[in-house]
Amino acid sequence: MGDRKVINVYLLGIGFMLIFTAFTTCGNIEQTVIRSLTNSSFSGSGYNSGYVVSFSKPMTWSFYITSIFIGFAAADHDRSTLFIVLFVISLAGTVILLALKNIKHLHHHSEINDPLLLDSRLLKEKEMSTLDQITSEFRSMLRLFCTKNMLLLSMPIAYSGLVLTFYSGVYGTCIGATRQFGTMAKGLIGLSGIFIGIGEILGGGVFGLLCINNQFRRTSAILLGVIVHFLAFYLIFLIIPGDAPKGGATSGRFEPYLSPSPSAALVSSFLLGLGDSCFNTQLYSILGILYPQQSGPAFAIFKFVQSISAAVAFGYSNYLVLSSQLLLLTTFCFIGTLSFFIVEKIEDNASGLQDF
Secondary structure, X not given: OHHHHHHHHHHHHHHHHHHHHHHHXXXXXXXXHHHOOOOOOOOOHHHHHHHHHOOOOOOHHHHHHHHHHHHHHHOOHHHHHHHHHHHHXXXXXXXXXXXXXXXXXXXXXXXXXXXXXXXXXXXHHHHOOHHHHHHHHHHHHHHHHOOHHHHHHHHHHHHHHHHHHHHHHHHHHHHHHOHHHHHHHHHHHHHHHHHHHHHHHHHHHHHHHHOXXXXXXXXXXXXXXXXXXXXXXXXXXXXXXXXXXXXXXOOHHHOOOOOOOHHHHHHHHHHHHHHHHHHHHHHHHHHHHHOOOOHHHHHHHHHHHHHHHHHHHHHHHOOOOHHHHHHHHHHHHHHHHHHHHXXXXXXXXXXXXXXX
């Protein structure tokens, strides 16, 4: 049984790696692709927001409809090969996820020799209809969401959604729209995504190893993430024109304070990825510690809040100048960090009382 669980972990890792390779690549280039269309009045932010919102309450029809919208927003004949490759990669990841072993199913087969036990389980499964199960899960999620700890954790979760939109969609657009980068601006978008990924991998690997034996506190990782993100925001503020999120970067009013440098832009990408891994790994960790028996509703709330905030960020990204977006991110980062520290303090005090 343990071996099958380990296999599931590897399958999940490979599957999500392929799926998010396609997803993140599309996120990095979508606004640049949209802005390259001849119709200057077309804006893709609304499509992005709708697509992200569809993840807050997953339903089959919503995925299909919003995927069609994204197709209209991003389709371009010259780039058809790229999108076909990304589609095949995401399809391969989905197929791998279909190979996951059903542990509960294995439990049933291991105990099938006991007819009384099997009959009792069948009766219990029939007692609650599908609608009752959905209603019960939704109510438990609402009750969990209204608890003090979850309300506090909603702030750093919301920040993770805002910064997700920024590094996956907005920052790449800013690099591509910075005229000082000249002909290599479009190439820097891909390199930026690579450096963000390097930061994510490095942060996830390091914090995963350090936190195995509790050698590194969650608050220390979050504090490091705050410092790293503040450095990234400040560097971006200095080298990227203020009107770059709108795709123009032509107004003299929004000239950068320092001469834009490709190396500085890539360093900022790395810092964005590293800081994001600090927040996400610790949010996953504290949710697993606080809600071991309610992991399903807890992580459903996590994805709901994160998806809503990411959709909101996609909505305003086409209208706010870069300085306003960075100020909003900095504010939510500070408030979210304080909220996380409060929850961590509450959890430490509760653990101390139990030990006593």
